[in-house]
């Protein structure tokens with residue numbers, strides 16, 4: 001009885017958790033396919049891919065860019081990737097070096113060094129951004145021309161520096177965690193066998209740290225890519241993806257952002273799936289190799305051929321097929337009800353225009369009415385204070 | 397090629413704690429030398445000092461007469477086999493073994509052939525391409541030895557390499573190690589807390605306690621003529637009876653105990669003993685025999701307590717007086733049909749098979 005209760009509540013908890021985690025993302029992804037000019041699910045206008053492509057021209061005549069036609073978004077995206085790349089190039093070596101220093105340093109200084117090293121993550125990012133700008137503004141002011149003044153006013157350069165400042169700390173922490181589990185006797189064994197310190201570093205330590213280098217590079221890139229509060233100051237007149245999105249939110253958000261979010265989600269999910277398959281494949285090949293090696297080289301009677309199970313594609317494949325079927329059913333329904341395509345959009349827009357037109361007419365009539373009022377002698381002010389206290393004045 | 401190793405007044409301190417204190421020992425080239433001592437007595441520390449990972453706070457290490465103080469561990473002609481082996485988990489067995497050649501820039505073909513040679517020597521056939529975690533404990537052991545031997549060091553330092561193995565494998569590896577040492581003919585310095593390991597393999601051993609060397613000598617000498625109560629009780633089993641000296645000559649003495657007076661030998665006395673000294677009398681279990689079976693210098697009255705059959709020998713635990721215990725071992729071939737739990741009998745020993753030593757620290761029973 002209570003066991004069942006626990007099971008149910010556990011399932012409930014898991015579902016809540018995932019809804020909490022993925023709900024907003026799913027909703028946002030869906031809004032990308034609504035033709036409406038604001039990211040929303042209801043009221044639903046038409047199924048449309050225009051926010052991935054050309055966007056729309058609104059009834060005022062202004063172009064609302066879609067994902068592929070938005071030049072600012074594109075520029076910001078490329079800048080973000082560029083910055084992220086250089087941030088990775090800087091932060092991983094810096095973090096690694098700092099972590100190595102931590103292991104070598106006198107134990108008394110270690111605590112101090114550690115505190116100093118993690119300080120950048122404790123500072124608010126805003127302060128790092130502003131202080132970087134202040135410093136380089138000063139430096140670039142030292143000369144009117146030349147590299148210093150150029151570079152000091154270059155938002156991308158400043159952003160790389162400012163982000164590196166705190167992202168190297170992330171890398172540092174990852175390396176410290178990995179190094180703490182390093183068996184120092186391996187280093188000593190290598191030295192004992194005649195390796196120089198450099199050889200120990202490249203042949204023993206670096207291979208050991210390879211996974212940490214990989215994960216710190218990924219984390220550094222992501223941290224750089226999504227950073228806003230430091231970047232918004234240090235980027236000056238340039239723009240990154242996050243600053244573009246932020247300014248869009250301020251000026252009026254369109255489903256192009258949803259389209260971007262959807263694209264990012266799809267890429268991430270695909271990457272995860274591909275990685276998973278790749279890993280399984282590698283594991284399997286390794287196992288096969290081991291088995292054949294053992295079988296061919298050892299005369300030990302305990303070695304027997306073990307059948308290695310084939311990767312089971314059916315389960316994941318059937319999952320995708322089910323999703324595809326559901327999607328196609330939905331799509332045919334959409335088509336049937338005329339909820340897709342230019343015609344639908346035209347309809348909806350027509351409808352909207354009509355509504356707006358009506359609204360305008362109504363207002364005009366009201367205005368006319370008051371105009372008539374005025375002309376019929378009521379010149380506003382049938383009392384000592386004009387019409388100020390007449391509640392009708394504010395009524396439309 | 398082998399080299400001699402000499403420690404002169406060597407001490408290692410951690411803060412104000414002496415992990416090794418005033419060590420003086422000369423190990424000859426080609427010798428199988430063991431440091432034997434209980435856990436924490438400073439054996440590893442000493443080995444690390446020889447291989448260069450631990451700076452001496454005083455004294456010096458000489459290898460083939462050359463002072464090593466300014467020579468780093470990667471330049472010393474020593475190879476260390478670590479207590480935890482420290483194999484490289486990200487490399488194959490063959491790469492592990494040829495690592496020392498790789499860092500010296502030896503080309504791949506030569507490395508391969510040397511690795512194969514050692515794989516064969518260590519009976520690791522077919523394991524060359526495996527990763528370290530795919531090996532059994534004994535195989536790992538042999539990989540570690542092969543790796544250390546790859547560049548033909550002049551001195552091989554082994555830090556309790558067999559402690560992680562099961563008994564059978566340990567016994568086999570003992571003989572194997574000894575055979576390898578004879579084959580490659582380099583100096584082996586072996587560390588262990590297991591006295592039987594030290595005795596079976598070594599030419600000479602040094603017994604250590606609390607950072608200091610208590611005795612250096614041939615295995616038989618250390619066993620038969622211990623110089624301190626610690627050595628007497630740590631190396632092999634020993635019965636100890638305390639008492640006072642009543643008679644002293646140059647190499648013989650009489651000790652009076654609660655259980656009677658006994659005549660025994662003095663090792664290395666040099667006039668250090670005088671009448672009235674508080675001393676221990678040590679008698680090995682196998683030196684005690686049934687008194688009815690011969691003539692003995694000394695005879696003791698005992699009361700049999702328990703009995704243990706070990707195959708080749710029979711162990712008896714007996715009460716001596718009111719509160720002392722004594723153990724003696726009798727070959728299986730000796731007729732003991734009249735000895736039972738509770739019987740009062742006499743056992744005897746000759747003075748040459750026992751030793752008197754000044755009172756001092758005893759090894760704790762383990």
Ligand SMILES: Nc1ncnc2c1ncn2[C@@H]1O[C@H](COP(=O)(O)OP(=O)(O)OP(=O)(O)O)[C@@H](O)[C@H]1O
Nearest residue numbers: 410415433434435436437438439440441442479589
């Ligand atoms: N780096 C260190 N700092 C402080 N004390 C140390 C250090 N290394 C060893 N010691 C101490 O020195 C003493 C000797 O240590 P060592 O490792 O040489 O013992 P050991 O004889 O090898 O013991 P075991 O048989 O357990 O390996 C121990 O008491 C240990 O606590």
Ligand SMILES: [Mg+2]
Nearest residue numbers: 439440479555
């Ligand atoms: Mg040790």
